[in-house]
Amino acid sequence: MLCLQDEWVVCRIFHKSTGLNKPTNPSRRRINSTVDDGLSGVMDPASSSGPRSSFTDAENVVKGTSGHSSSSYLNPLGAAVRPGLVQLNVEHRLSGSIVSGPSLDTWLSADMKPQVTPSAGDNLNLGAAIDLINRFSAMARVCLAEFSHVKPTHSSKNRFPYPAFLRIKRSPLSLPSFLLPGEKRSKLFGKATHEMDHRAEWVLVLALGVCILGRSVEGLGVNWGRMAAHKLPPKTVVKMLKDNGIQKVKLFEVDPSTMDALAGSEIEVMVAIPNSDLATMNSYQSAKNWVKKNVTNYNVEGGVKIKYVAVGNQPLHKSYNNTFDKVTFPALKNIQNALNEAGRGDSVKATIPLNSDVYYTPPDRPVPSAGRFRKDIRGLMTLILEFLSKNNAPFTINIYPFLSVYANKNFPFNYAFFDGATPVVDNSIKYTNVFDANFDTLVSAMKAAGHENLTIMVGEVGWPTDGDVNANIRNAYRFYDGFLPKLAANIGTPLRPGSMEVYLLSLLDEDAKSIAPGDFERHWGLFRYDGQPKFAIDLSGMKQEKLLVPAQNVEYLRPKWCMLNPNAKDLSKLGENIKYACLYADCTSLGYGSSCHGLEPSGNASYAFNMFFQVKNQDPQSCGFQGLGTITTQNISQGRCNFTIQIAAGFSVAAGLTRLVVVCLQFAIVVALLAAT
Incomplete structure (x- = not known):
């Protein structure tokens, strides 16, 4: 279950065959279920105890790290990521046990087109992956594969909830296309071809439900x-x-x-x-x-x-x-x-x-x-x-x-x-x-x-x-x-x-x-400008280190950035153009000790240009800067420095409700197809 509080999407995974649960490769190693720094680990299907057929009966919770809902887990160190295969964990809660879910993969990229899959051992920033998923569809959250490796990125002493990184080791699945109206092509679900003795077909089913609200300290x-x-x-x-x-x-x-x-x-x-x-x-x-x-x-x-x-x-x-x-x-x-x-x-x-x-x-x-x-x-x-x-x-x-x-x-x-x-x-x-x-x-x-x-x-x-x-x-x-x-x-x-x-x-x-x-x-917010939580915080004061629930159905501008033109020859006016951009946009992250401090001069210019470009709703004329700016569709974020994509100026709840209707229609289609088979 992907719980978005009192308006959320349930992700249930139904298995269409009877034989399942035994991987053909018994040597697949178990991932430690308790990571010593406080992160919730995951277990490999090969080592999880008990029958797995109960996935049709019980709720499955999409998680990131430390028990946080991955639908909203954003990376506090920046959202730069190389597009490619995104894998998330599906946790199964039965009597308090945590086991990994079935393997499903999704391809996502900044422009919502399939990209080259990272090779084995490549790291993906979890926060950036979730950011892409949120941009793809706020309601059609994705129940995906288990973590194949969790690499803690913070000190076990402080137990600070920086997100883990994902280390990809499986090949991508062959998945059919899945489109929402008005959105570019992505791949969302289809036939699994992973290491199981039956080629199991998994279907992602979306439904609406009711969830217990979060709570905060009285007063x-x-x-x-x-x-x-x-x-x-x-x-x-x-x-x-x-x-x-x-x-x-x-x-x-x-x-x-x-x-x-x-x-x-x-x-x-x-x-x-x-x-x-x-x-x-x-x-x-x-x-x-x-x-x-x-x-x-x-x-x-x-x-x-x-x-x-x-x-x-x-x-x-x-x-x-x-x-x-x-x-x-x-x-x-x-x-x-x-x-x-x-x-x-x-x-x-x-x-x-x-x-x-x-x-x-x-x-x-x-x-x-x-x-x-x-x-x-x-x-x-x-x-x-x-x-x-x-x-x-x-x-x-x-x-x-x-x-x-x-x-x-x-x-x-x-x-x-x-x-x-x-x-x-x-x-x-x-x-x-x-x-x-x-x-x-x-x-x-x-x-x-x-x-x-x-x-x-x-x-x-x-x-x-x-x-x-x-x-x-x-x-x-x-x-x-x-x-x-x-x-x-x-x-x-x-x-x-x-x-x-x-x-x-x-x-x-x-x-x-x-x-x-x-x-x-x-920068005082518990949430970013777009309503996404910055870090884990338990408002009840019970120290559960859980993420806040993000703003739902947020619409973003197109995945476009303004950057310093690498072919620009006359840089004599660069300083005054950066100053102009920062006069009307927020460049505070470039300051000493801030998240974008330490960029190369070209990076500083690109950051300033992009912030101005986003404030101006990506108007092409706002990326001129006397010939020094150019528009790109490649995410130019660097390290922990996130180059922002602003929320759409015309974003409204009505748009989110339209999405919800689309998801419900897709749910009805999936049910009809299942019934037909």
Whole structure:
């Protein structure tokens, strides 16, 4: 079964002959079923115990590594791969046992045409293979052959879930053509000719079903920002939230299409007023109008479950040079009073997401118990605390352990995580991580202001995966692998034990965000720009190291890239053209320590040209660059540096539903053919 949560495809493999299961070659070696680094291994059919005819009775789960659904397993190190034979494992779950499935092979390539098969011993990047499969058909996922070899690519000590690589050793099968309307030729299923004493015919059957939803830590939400050149449709994102059991979302605006998609979802929503509108909200009538349009209008039976209104976004940050100091508190008062007047004040609370730079500890006593609010806003903070307390609204704080590392090269690196560090001792309390210390510094500052019991909510916390030497998959995994179990256990902090409400930063990467804070700012997402998960993360906090459920039915632009023309002779204008491309597209992955750092100069140019080309929806004129650019259909990704193919600008859920209808029709045809035989 390939489980895509509450809308998924079941892959069942029916065997049309009675004799099966005994390979003709008994010397085929068994692959160790338990790999010492934590990856789930696979077993060769020759060594699996018990009869195999139960494949017609039980579910088969397509897996990648470490128990992850291969339909969504993406390579955090980049998606470059040589086109060719793709082999995946089929796991069979009976009484907890894991055995390999039948051998079926598929040919896929970047342009969906059969290519030269890799020779024995060639490595295929699993993430890239899955990326190709996703592009081929989001619904017609492929149940394929067992891994013939699993090669761990990460340290057994860290058990970090980098994908394994596939080592091909079998010859390709002779498979008939299989096409979806509007898609190029591929080969998907047919007669098997592998090492079995009967030439067994296997048929891939697709069906729809219901699956148990993923779940997350109670009180856990995500930030959903939409500053991207190509946005996923809101309905697709809402389904992704539900598929992953995420029941709380924090927005940075009130977008009608987003609100319509959230209607009826039962997801708790924090809507937001941008900083640029705070001055307008100083008018009570304007605040009433805003509440009517953006809260009352949606917060109805069967509508959007609005719980909070974020009044600004870190409006008191030092970088704003006091720009919003005088308008923030009046806006907060007017919005909450307007909510009260509209009869929504008991269920919807106004709050101000603030950066942790609103408090500090003195240089001579840098411990949490010495926390105080900044002197320049201390009076303002007291007014805010009093008003929030009066209206039973939470204080919202954003905490970024990553920024502690980023801003101070002497910061103790391990202190940013949760797996043990030299503690900071504050009286009798030992702080082993900066999150707890930062949070309790706020608790102490609130206590000093006379409001130590006010509820605190964490509006943003997370770890970026690119754009800096410390912003990468490994560190992000390490951070969440410590933080989420801590939340699940309701440990809290030394001064605030118990559960806490937290919003992770963030759901998706945003390639159009300002990079004033740093290049990492566009890479906070748990998911890539296209809704594909970056790495294994268990939102329940149970450390199951499972992949998140990806966005479904994502449509991509054609497999075309823009690159530096290798025949270009005059390179004198190359620098200015790269600069121009990066002005309008995201080149942050080229920075020092980032995923594409270290490319040759020609690679840097090609990366910049392609990012601009994709932002412009692959318009041929956008690959000119004064004669320096040329379009190619060959994937020019290099190593861990992925040269992006953007999602289609016209991508819609309707397109995905059309695919689903096609798959169902194909299912009916297959059933009819089986019945006829």
